[in-house]
Amino acid sequence: MTDRVTIVGGGLVGALLGVVLAKRGASVRIYERRSDMRKAEVAAGRSINLAMSDRGLRALEVAGIAHDIRAISIPMHGRVMHDVHGNQTYQPYGLQGQFINSVSRAELNKTLLTVAERHGVEIIFDARCLNIDLESASATFLLHTGESITCHGDVLFGADGAFSAVRSRMQITDKFDYSQTYLEHGYKELHIPAGDLGAFQLEQHALHIWPRHSFMMIALPNLDGSFTLTLFFAHKGATSFDAIQTKEEVEQFFAEQFPDAVPLMPTLVEDFLANPESSLVTVRCSPWVMSDRVALIGDAAHAIVPFYGQGMNCGFEDCRVLMECLDHTNEDWPSALQLYQRMRKPAGDAIADLALANFIEMRDKVADPRFLWRKKIESWLFSAYPTKFIPLYTLVTFSDDVPYNEAKRIGLAQDMLMEQLMDIGSVIEDWTSDEAKEAMNSIMSALPDIIIDSGFPD
Amino acid sequence: MTDRVTIVGGGLVGALLGVVLAKRGASVRIYERRSDMRKAEVAAGRSINLAMSDRGLRALEVAGIAHDIRAISIPMHGRVMHDVHGNQTYQPYGLQGQFINSVSRAELNKTLLTVAERHGVEIIFDARCLNIDLESASATFLLHTGESITCHGDVLFGADGAFSAVRSRMQITDKFDYSQTYLEHGYKELHIPAGDLGAFQLEQHALHIWPRHSFMMIALPNLDGSFTLTLFFAHKGATSFDAIQTKEEVEQFFAEQFPDAVPLMPTLVEDFLANPESSLVTVRCSPWVMSDRVALIGDAAHAIVPFYGQGMNCGFEDCRVLMECLDHTNEDWPSALQLYQRMRKPAGDAIADLALANFIEMRDKVADPRFLWRKKIESWLFSAYPTKFIPLYTLVTFSDDVPYNEAKRIGLAQDMLMEQLMDIGSVIEDWTSDEAKEAMNSIMSALPDIIIDSGFPD
Numbered sequence: 038m039t040d041r042v043t044i045v046g047g048g049l050v051g052a053l054l055g056v057v058l059a060k061r062g063a064s065v066r067i068y069e070r071r072s073d074m075r076k077a078e079v080a081a082g083r084s085i086n087l088a089m090s091d092r093g094l095r096a097l098e099v100a101g102i103a104h105d106i107r108a109i110s111i112p113m114h115g116r117v118m119h120d121v122h123g124n125q126t127y128q129p130y131g132l133q134g135q136f137i138n139s140v141s142r143a144e145l146n147k148t149l150l151t152v153a154e155r156h157g158v159e160i161i162f163d164a165r166c167l168n169i170d171l172e173s174a175s176a177t178f179l180l181h182t183g184e185s186i187t188c189h190g191d192v193l194f195g196a197d198g199a200f201s202a203v204r205s206r207m208q209i210t211d212k213f214d215y216s217q218t219y220l221e222h223g224y225k226e227l228h229i230p231a232g233d234l235g236a237f238q239l240e241q242h243a244l245h246i247w248p249r250h251s252f253m254m255i256a257l258p259n260l261d262g263s264f265t266l267t268l269f270f271a272h273k274g275a276t277s278f279d280a281i282q283t284k285e286e287v288e289q290f291f292a293e294q295f296p297d298a299v300p301l302m303p304t305l306v307e308d309f310l311a312n313p314e315s316s317l318v319t320v321r322c323s324p325w326v327m328s329d330r331v332a333l334i335g336d337a338a339h340a341i342v343p344f345y346g347q348g349m350n351c352g353f354e355d356c357r358v359l360m361e362c363l364d365h366t367n368e369d370w371p372s373a374l375q376l377y378q379r380m381r382k383p384a385g386d387a388i389a390d391l392a393l394a395n396f397i398e399m400r401d402k403v404a405d406p407r408f409l410w411r412k413k414i415e416s417w418l419f420s421a422y423p424t425k426f427i428p429l430y431t432l433v434t435f436s437d438d439v440p441y442n443e444a445k446r447i448g449l450a451q452d453m454l455m456e457q458l459m460d461i462g463s464v465i466e467d468w469t470s471d472e473a474k475e476a477m478n479s480i481m482s483a484l485p486d487i488i489i490d491s492g493f494p495d
Numbered sequence: 496m497t498d499r500v501t502i503v504g505g506g507l508v509g510a511l512l513g514v515v516l517a518k519r520g521a522s523v524r525i526y527e528r529r530s531d532m533r534k535a536e537v538a539a540g541r542s543i544n545l546a547m548s549d550r551g552l553r554a555l556e557v558a559g560i561a562h563d564i565r566a567i568s569i570p571m572h573g574r575v576m577h578d579v580h581g582n583q584t585y586q587p588y589g590l591q592g593q594f595i596n597s598v599s600r601a602e603l604n605k606t607l608l609t610v611a612e613r614h615g616v617e618i619i620f621d622a623r624c625l626n627i628d629l630e631s632a633s634a635t636f637l638l639h640t641g642e643s644i645t646c647h648g649d650v651l652f653g654a655d656g657a658f659s660a661v662r663s664r665m666q667i668t669d670k671f672d673y674s675q676t677y678l679e680h681g682y683k684e685l686h687i688p689a690g691d692l693g694a695f696q697l698e699q700h701a702l703h704i705w706p707r708h709s710f711m712m713i714a715l716p717n718l719d720g721s722f723t724l725t726l727f728f729a730h731k732g733a734t735s736f737d738a739i740q741t742k743e744e745v746e747q748f749f750a751e752q753f754p755d756a757v758p759l760m761p762t763l764v765e766d767f768l769a770n771p772e773s774s775l776v777t778v779r780c781s782p783w784v785m786s787d788r789v790a791l792i793g794d795a796a797h798a799i800v801p802f803y804g805q806g807m808n809c810g811f812e813d814c815r816v817l818m819e820c821l822d823h824t825n826e827d828w829p830s831a832l833q834l835y836q837r838m839r840k841p842a843g844d845a846i847a848d849l850a851l852a853n854f855i856e857m858r859d860k861v862a863d864p865r866f867l868w869r870k871k872i873e874s875w876l877f878s879a880y881p882t883k884f885i886p887l888y889t890l891v892t893f894s895d896d897v898p899y900n901e902a903k904r905i906g907l908a909q910d911m912l913m914e915q916l917m918d919i920g921s922v923i924e925d926w927t928s929d930e931a932k933e934a935m936n937s938i939m940s941a942l943p944d945i946i947i948d949s950g951f952p953d
Contacts, residue, residue, distance in 0.1 A: 075722075200667075208675075209658075212677045212730070212774050212775050213675070213677070214674075214675065214676050214677055215673070215674065215675050216673065216674035216676070217666075217671070217672065217673050217674075218674075219669075219670045219671075219672055245878075272670070316669050316670050348658050
C-alpha cells in the first residue's frame with residue numbers, strides 16, 4: 038500500500054490506526070489537537086486507567102506491541118464487591134483464570150505515539166481541525182503558530198473522539214443520522230494512594246466495586262501501588278453531585294456509603310471538591326463512511342458509556358477489523374471501507390446497548406442474591422456445555438473475535454434460557470442436586486451448538 | 496411586557512411568535528437568513544401548500560389573523576383515495592363536517608411578516624446567524640453588506656427551523672441530548688395545473704391520496720385551481736427515485752402507478768427530472784431552554800415528518816401555549832420558559848411519533864379493508880359515545896387544545912379497545928347487527944369518560 042492517509046486525532050485509536058496502516062506501507066499523517074503528551078501534563082478529568090481485555094490486546098498484537106503493553110499492565114482476575122458495612126466478596130471472572138488488565142491511559146497512548154513514529158508516521162501536534170472537504174478527503178488545520186494548513190490525502194479517518202470535528206462536518210450533510218444521549222449520571226475521579234513502600238491498600242489483582250443500587254464507585258489498580266477510584270453518581274437530585282457541596286456533606290456521604298474506603302483516602306475532601314464532574318454520553322451515527330474515502334473510527338463513530346470497559350477495546354477492534362477488510366478487498370479502499378462499516382456499525386450499536394445495560398448490572402444486580410445464584414448456574418453450564426452456553430460477559434470480555442452484535446444476540450437468547458431453567462422446581466430447590474442437574478442436562482443436550490457469524494462475506 | 500426579544504428566523508413560527516409577543520408589548524426583532532420573500536421568489540423545494548388544522552387556526556386567532564388566513568384557504572372535508580386503476584373512494588374527515596385547510600405557505604408567511612411589522616416588530620433580512628451567547632442571550636449576525644452585528648436582548652428564541660443555528664450552538668454544550676433521524680423515503684413536488692377557466696381538475700375540497708403500500712402520492716388544492724402533488728418515495732432501492740432517471744422510466748412508472756393523474760400532468764417529465772428530491776428528517780433534542788432566557792420553538796425544537804400535517808400546526812401551538820405560560824407566570828420569563836418546556840417537549844415527542852406512524856397509515860392502511868371496517872366502527876363509537884371514544888385523528892387534527900401526548904396516550908388505549916371489540920364474534924359477523932351493537936354497548940357503557948390532562952399546573 039502506498040496511499041497517503043490522514044488521521045484526525047492522535048488519541049489511543051488514532052495512534053494505533055497510524056501504526057497498523059504504516060506497517061502496511063501507507064504514508065500516514067496524524068493531526069492531534071493537543072500538545073505532545075510525552076512532553077506535557079495529561080489533561081485532568083479523563084480516565085487515568087482503563088481495563089484492557091482480549092479484544093484490545095489482539096489489536097495490539099497486530100501492531101506488534103502487545104508484549105510491551107502487558108509489561109505495564111496489572112491483571113485483574115475478578116471483582117471484589119464492597120458492601121455498605123465494608124464486607125468484601127470476591128467473584129472471579131472465570132474458572133480458567135480469565136483476567137482483564139488495568140493499564141494507564143497516558144502510558145498506553147505515549148507508547149502508541151512513539152511506535153507510530155518509529156514506523157514513519159508523521160505526527161503534527163497542536164493542530165486544530167477547522168474544516169474537512171469530504172469529496173477530496175482533505176482537511177484544514179489551525180496550528181499553534183496561527184498558521185493554517187491543508188492536508189491532501191487519499192483517505193481520511195476521523196479518530197477524534199466523542200466530540201469529533203470530522204463527524205460534525207458529516208452531520209451537516211443530507212441524510213446523516215446522528216444522536217447524542219447523556220446519562221443522568223456523571224462521574225468524578227478520586228484516589229487511594231499507595232501505602233508504605235508502595236504497597237497496594239486493596240487487593241491488587243481485582244476490579245473493586247462498591248455497588249449502591251442508584252450509584253456506585255469502582256477502583257482500578259495503578260502500577261505505583263495507588264488506585265484510581267471513579268464515583269458514578271447522578272448529576273442532580275436528592276442523592277447526587279448537586280446535593281454534595283460542602284466538606285461536611287462529602288465526609289458524611291462517604292462515611293455512610295463507603296466506610297471501608299474512607300480511611301484509605303487521605304485527600305478525599307480536597308479531591309472531591311476540586312476534581313471535575315464529567316458527563317457520560319452515548320453517540321450513534323450513520324453512515325460512518327462518506328465519499329468512499331472519509332471514515333469514522335473509535336469514539337468518533339460510537340462513543341459509549343464505560344460500564345463494560347469496552348470503549349478502547351472496541352476502538353482497537355475497529356482498527357483490527359479494518360485491516361482484515363483491507364486484506365479481504367485487496368486494499369481497494371472504497372470496498373474495504375464499505376465492508377468495515379457493514380461489520381462495525383452493528384457492532385458499535387450493540388456494545389453501546391450492552392454498556393448501558395451493564396451499568397444496571399454493576400451498580401445494582403451484582404449485590405442481588407438471585408443474580409449471584411444465576412451466575413453460579415451459568416458458570417456450571419459454561420463448564421459443562423462450553424459449545425452451547427457462553428456467558429455474555431465472557432463473549433464480550435474474554436473473546437477476541439465474537440462481534441459485539443453476535444454477543445448481544447446470543448446473550449438475549451441465553452437470558453430467556455436462564456429464566457426457563459431457573460423456573461424448574463428442582464433448580465429452585467437446589468440447583469446442585471442430581472435431580473436439578475438432570476433436568477438441566479436434558480434441556481441442554483437437546484440444544485444445538487452456538488454458531489457465531491463473523492460478519493465477513495464468504 | 497417591555498422586554499427586548501430576539502427571534503432568530505422569520506419563517507412561519509418566528510413571524511407568528513413576533514406578532515403575539517409584540518401584541519403583549521415586547522420589543523421584538525426578527526433576524527431572517529433569507530431575503531424578504533415579499534420582494535423575492537420563494538426558494539424551490541419547500542412545500543408550496545400546507546394543511547392548516549384547528550390548532551394552527553387557534554394560534555392565528557390569538558394573533559388576530561385567523562379571518563384573513565381563512566379567506567385564502569381551501570377547506571378539505573375528506574380524503575379522496577385513488578387506486579391503481581383510477582377508481583376513487585371518498586372518506587369524509589368527520590360526520591360533523593370537519594375539515595382541514597389547504598393554504599399557501601408563501602402567502603401565509605408573507606401575511607405574518609406584514610402583520611408583525613404592523614405591530615412594530617423590526618425584521619432584519621439577509622442576516623445569517625454566526626454565533627449565540629447563551630448566557631447573555633445575545634446573537635451575532637452576518638449581514639449581506641458583509642457587516643456583522645450583535646443583538647442584545649432579554650430573551651432569545653431559535654425559530655430557525657430543522658437545521659437551527661441556535662440549536663447547533665446548544666448542541667455543543669454539555670448534557671444536551673440531540674438526535675436527527677432520516678427516513679429512507681424522500682419527496683418530490685409535482686404539479687397539476689388548473690383546467691379551462693381555472694377549473695379544478697380533481698375534487699377541490701379534498702386531500703387526494705394515491706396509496707401504494709411502500710410509497711404514495713398526495714395532492715392539495717391551490718387557490719388558482721391547480722394542485723400541488725407530493726410523491727413520497729424511497730431514495731434508493733429497486734422502486735425508488737434512484738431507479739427512475741430517464742424520461743421513459745418516469746412515464747412508465749406513472750402510467751403504471753398513477754394512470755388517472757398522468758393526463759392531468761402535462762409537465763410531469765420535466766417536473767420530475769428538474770425538481771429536487773428532498774429528504775425527511777425527525778429532530779429531537781433536550782433541553783429546549785437554556786440559561787433561563789434562550790429557547791427553541793417550532794421545527795428548531797421538534798422537526799417532524801409531514802404525514803400528520805402537523806408541523807406548522809405544532810409550531811403555531813408552541814406560540815399559543817407559550818403565551819398561556821406567560822399568563823400563568825405573570826410574565827416571569829424563567830418560569831414561563833420552564834413551564835413552556837414542560838408542556839411542549841412531551842407534546843413534540845408525541846407528534847413526532849404520531850407523524851412517523853401515520854406514514855404507514857396513509858400509504859398502506861387507508862387501502863386496507865380491515866382498516867376501513869375499523870374506521871366505520873370507530874365513527875359509530877364516536878357518535879354514540881362522544882365522551883368515551885374519540886378517534887386519534889380527531890384528537891390530533893380537530894382538537895385545538897388536547898396536548899399531542901394526551902392524544903397519543905388515548906389513541907394507544909383505544910387501539911387496544913378496538914382490537915377487543917373487533918374480536919367479538921357478532922361484530923366480526925356484522926358489526927351493524929343488533930347483537931353486535933348490544934355487545935359493544937355493554938362494554939362501552941361500562942367505560943369511564945375520557946379525561947384529558949391539559950398539562951398546566953393547577
